[in-house]
Amino acid sequence: MSIVYDEAQQAIASESRRILDARMESARLLALLERTGEFDRVFWSTAVEQGWTALAFPEEHGGLGLGLVELGIVAQATGAATAGAPFQTSNYGAGHILLASGQADLVGQWLPRLASGEATAAVAFAEGNAPLPPRPGCAFAGGRLAGAKPGVASALAADIAVVWCLHEGRPALALAELAGVSRRAVDSFDNGRLYADLGFDGTQARLLVAGEAASELARDALARMAVVTAHEQLGGAEALMFIARDYANTRRAFGQPIGAFQSVKHRIAELYTLVEIARANCIHAASREGRPDFLSAAAAARLSATEAYDTAARDTVQIHGGIGVTWEGGLHLHMRRARSLAIEQGNALFWEDLLVDELAGAAA
Amino acid sequence: MNDLDAYRAAARDWLRSQLPAFGREAQAGLSELDHLALGKRYQRAKFDAGYAGINWDPEFGGQGLSPLHKVIFEQEEMACGMPSGYYGVSLGISVPVVMKFAQDRAWAKERVLAALKGDEIWCQLFSEPSGGSDLAGARTKAEPDGNGWKLNGQKLWTTYAQFSDYGVILARNDPTVPKHKGLTFFWLDMHAPGVTVRPIKLAAGDNHVNEVFFDDVKLTDGQRLSPVGGGFGTAMATLMIERYSASDPAGFGPALDLFIDLARNSEVNGRPAIEDGRIRSAIARTYAMRSGLEAITTRAMRMMAAGMEPGPEGSLNKLVSVRSRQKLSELAIDLMGNVGLAWDVHASGKDDWVASWLAAPTGRIAGGADEMLLNTIAERILGLPQDHRPDKGVPFNQIPA
Ligand SMILES: Cc1cc2nc3c(=O)[nH]c(=O)nc-3n(C[C@H](O)[C@H](O)[C@H](O)COP(=O)(O)OP(=O)(O)OC[C@H]3O[C@@H](n4cnc5c(N)ncnc54)[C@H](O)[C@@H]3O)c2cc1C
Numbered sequence: 113m114s115i116v117y118d119e120a121q122q123a124i125a126s127e128s129r130r131i132l133d134a135r136m137e138s139a140r141l142l143a144l145l146e147r148t149g150e151f152d153r154v155f156w157s158t159a160v161e162q163g164w165t166a167l168a169f170p171e172e173h174g175g176l177g178l179g180l181v182e183l184g185i186v187a188q189a190t191g192a193a194t195a196g197a198p199f200q201t202s203n204y205g206a207g208h209i210l211l212a213s214g215q216a217d218l219v220g221q222w223l224p225r226l227a228s229g230e231a232t233a234a235v236a237f238a239e240g241n242a243p244l245p246p247r248p249g250c251a252f253a254g255g256r257l258a259g260a261k262p263g264v265a266s267a268l269a270a271d272i273a274v275v276w277c278l279h280e281g282r283p284a285l286a287l288a289e290l291a292g293v294s295r296r297a298v299d300s301f302d303n304g305r306l307y308a309d310l311g312f313d314g315t316q317a318r319l320l321v322a323g324e325a326a327s328e329l330a331r332d333a334l335a336r337m338a339v340v341t342a343h344e345q346l347g348g349a350e351a352l353m354f355i356a357r358d359y360a361n362t363r364r365a366f367g368q369p370i371g372a373f374q375s376v377k378h379r380i381a382e383l384y385t386l387v388e389i390a391r392a393n394c395i396h397a398a399s400r401e402g403r404p405d406f407l408s409a410a411a412a413a414r415l416s417a418t419e420a421y422d423t424a425a426r427d428t429v430q431i432h433g434g435i436g437v438t439w440e441g442g443l444h445l446h447m448r449r450a451r452s453l454a455i456e457q458g459n460a461l462f463w464e465d466l467l468v469d470e471l472a473g474a475a476a
Numbered sequence: 477m478n479d480l481d482a483y484r485a486a487a488r489d490w491l492r493s494q495l496p497a498f499g500r501e502a503q504a505g506l507s508e509l510d511h512l513a514l515g516k517r518y519q520r521a522k523f524d525a526g527y528a529g530i531n532w533d534p535e536f537g538g539q540g541l542s543p544l545h546k547v548i549f550e551q552e553e554m555a556c557g558m559p560s561g562y563y564g565v566s567l568g569i570s571v572p573v574v575m576k577f578a579q580d581r582a583w584a585k586e587r588v589l590a591a592l593k594g595d596e597i598w599c600q601l602f603s604e605p606s607g608g609s610d611l612a613g614a615r616t617k618a619e620p621d622g623n624g625w626k627l628n629g630q631k632l633w634t635t636y637a638q639f640s641d642y643g644v645i646l647a648r649n650d651p652t653v654p655k656h657k658g659l660t661f662f663w664l665d666m667h668a669p670g671v672t673v674r675p676i677k678l679a680a681g682d683n684h685v686n687e688v689f690f691d692d693v694k695l696t697d698g699q700r701l702s703p704v705g706g707g708f709g710t711a712m713a714t715l716m717i718e719r720y721s722a723s724d725p726a727g728f729g730p731a732l733d734l735f736i737d738l739a740r741n742s743e744v745n746g747r748p749a750i751e752d753g754r755i756r757s758a759i760a761r762t763y764a765m766r767s768g769l770e771a772i773t774t775r776a777m778r779m780m781a782a783g784m785e786p787g788p789e790g791s792l793n794k795l796v797s798v799r800s801r802q803k804l805s806e807l808a809i810d811l812m813g814n815v816g817l818a819w820d821v822h823a824s825g826k827d828d829w830v831a832s833w834l835a836a837p838t839g840r841i842a843g844g845a846d847e848m849l850l851n852t853i854a855e856r857i858l859g860l861p862q863d864h865r866p867d868k869g870v871p872f873n874q875i876p877a
Contacts, residue, residue: 238813238814239814240742240743240812240813240814240815241742241743241744241810241811241812241813241814241815241816242743242745242746242813243813245746246746262814262815263813263814263815263816263817263818264814298817298818299818299819299820299821300817300818300819301817301819301830301834302817305817307814307817307818364606364607364877365607365609365610365613366609366610366613366863366865366866366867367865367866367867367868367870367875367876368864368865368866368867372863372864373847373863374863375847375850376847422806426802426837429837430837430840430841430845430846430847433608433609433841433845434603434608434632434633434685434841434842436837436841437678437679437680437837437838437841438676438677438678438679439676439677439678439679439681440676440677441679443679444679444680444834447679447834447837448834451806451809451833452817454806454809454810455809455810455813455814455816455817459810459811459813460810461744461745461752461754461810461811462744462745464754465744465745
């Protein structure tokens with residue numbers, strides 16, 4: 113089961129791609145790599161202006177009332193351009209959790225501002241290499257949060273964070289404002305993602321959900337963010353495939369285009385197979401939000417998109433020879449983004465296990 | 477203990493004694509120029525201790541030992557992480573050519589000695605913007621000029637050209653004959669008028685390769701290292717002079733022990749990573765591959781010790797080890813998760829997974845791209861046919877660009 117993009121969705125796809133093509137410059141993105149605490153403001157103001165920040169939120173909270181399919185389409189364009197600010201994904205995840213928590217005052221306070229892009233949010237689930245540790249080390253008690261969250265995307269600039277924590281011995285989700293929270297900038301290989309080590313030290317926070325409901329909501333939100341990220345990975349992988357194709361058609365060696373050598377030609381054709389499987393899985397997963405098979409669909413999208421982007425990065429660089437590894441050539445923007453996105457929302461090992469648990473559980 | 481074991485033990489002792497002055501800690505935090513200066517002092521220390529030009533002619537300042545002794549020393553040196561990189565191309569590729577082919581023998585002796593002492597560095601100017609794999613497609617022009625030659629054109633990717641005093645270069649003297657036949661091999665003073673060197677920043681942030689421009693650079697005919705038009709053959713032959721060198725089964729990335737440590741100290745979804753089937757499989761397969769490469773090297777060394785010619789399987793080390801290191805580094809970053817997003821620009825690819833992953837693509841391209849190594853195995857070792865090559869036998873200036 114899947115969907116075919118309708119006309120409105122196709123328009124979002126071509127328009128988002130057109131705008132990002134016009135506005136993204138690799139020189140600006142390269143400069144961001146060497147600075148911490150900065151993100152691409154041109155992208156973010158574009159996202160605000162185009163209403164991308166509001167896309168997947170309900171109209172009564174300032175959103176456009178569309179869904180994961182449309183957000184995924186924009187994320188694909190973002191990925192193709194190695195554009196983006198990490199809030200594109202984390203704002204959506206945090207907003208979704210706030211809405212699902214049913215806490216009307218917080219929804220009223222934050223949703224319209226997230227939708228307008230005026231406020232930004234981080235989602236602090238992971239600890240170490242665990243995207244969603246069953247017993248998080250971060251603790252919530254008496255209205256306060258304590259504990260550490262390493263390498264949280266968006267966290268260097270976000271106003272608020274949704275934090276996966278332990279409350280009275282059970283997992284919970286809490287909302288904290290980050291203004292007074294210790295944020296140590298992580299000098300990263302992809303600095304525009306605004307990674308910070310967050311240290312909560314009796315930070316005032318609001319409990320959103322606790323117990324089994326929190327676990328379910330966190331998994332659902334993580335899967336939703338993973339689907340957005342998978343679209344971004346898909347966009348990046350597809351862009352690389354075309355970059356490789358174009359280069360193989362023009363670069364000559366031994367009197368002919370290098371694309372005439374089967375080892376080069378087949379490498380690019382293999383990328384096509386990975387990209388199309390990732391695309392089909394991404395579109396399918398986005399269309400299954402809220403359905404019982406959403407987790408498996410999200411895992412399939414995430415796994416195939418991670419493989420496609422990592423492989424496309426390796427192979428496209430290889431096909432370029434020396435030009436592929438220069439700073440100015442900029443292919444490493446994709447190579448770095450492929451890896452940072454492979455980690456954000458949980459590595460492949462996590463999604464493989466989750467998928468097998470879903471499948472085996474269903475079979476049992 | 478036989479001779480070779482004793483040689484290894486002595487080399488190891490000497491290297492250990494040099495660690496405080498030159499090892500990883502001594503290198504940490506140095507500026508580019510200070511690191512180069514340290515590398516030069518280290519080369520001088522090697523020379524003084526009899527570890528430079530180990531298998532070279534004593535007449536040229538060498539030690540007159542076998543290639544095997546050289547490989548043994550390199551193996552021990554590699555394990556110590558010494559700052560020997562500045563001399564890799566110089567002493568591994570370029571200077572042996574000068575030693576073998578330079579016309580003025582007294583001059584050659586001076587240069588070789590200065591290079592062994594580390595005072596002078598040589599680069600290799602083969603690849604160009606129009607191509608690296610297709611070496612015989614070089615376009616840089618050498619035109620007759622009075623009694624000598626005049627050089628115009630551009631080279632690219634020249635390792636350490638910015639620190640080099642001399643270089644060896646392949647240039648086209650005749651574009652009207654098929655590409656292999658119109659090339660001549662020269663040496664060149666990198667400080668000569670008309671030579672411009674511009675460093676290129678690589679994706680991992682380092683600047684060790686360069687573009688080099690030639691604008692009417694004058695060469696005497698005495699700088700010719702090959703017959704006129706015979707440069708390609710000489711260039712190929714020179715690549716064979718130092719064909720035995722220590723290889724690194726880790727593909728110049730971190731040792732497998734470091735991956736095992738990481739797996740011991742991490743969890744995958746609540747279970748120890750070292751018990752995870754995927755991680756165990758990666759460790760086991762990497763081990764099997766690397767131990768195979770090590771055994772190939774050991775066997776080759778035994779054959780050399782017995783006076784036999786090692787088999788061609790020695791050529792697969794770089795191909796197999798570097799691409800595997802690239803994927804293992806990705807898996808290590810996966811294992812570290814959010815913590816693996818951090819990157820220290822100064823970290824070494826020998827002990828840091830992110831640094832190893834970022835630099836791995838250069839290893840799969842420099843010194844022959846993976847695809848070219850596979851072609852060599854297929855065509856030279858296995859006797860498979862070449863791809864169709866439309867430039868074959870066609871005069872260089874009639875190859876469609
Ligand atoms: C870090 C670094 C250091 C270097 N140092 C030096 C140096 O000191 N001196 C020097 O002269 N050069 C040096 N090089 C250049 C290096 O040798 C070339 O980059 C390499 O040979 C590839 O050439 P290229 O970059 O022009 O790629 P191309 O030759 O354009 O190749 C592009 C792609 O096409 C593929 N391809 C080409 N021909 C074939 C074929 N027949 N069959 C199948 N696939 C094919 C290649 O494998 C590659 O994937 C260095 C390169 C790097 C990255």
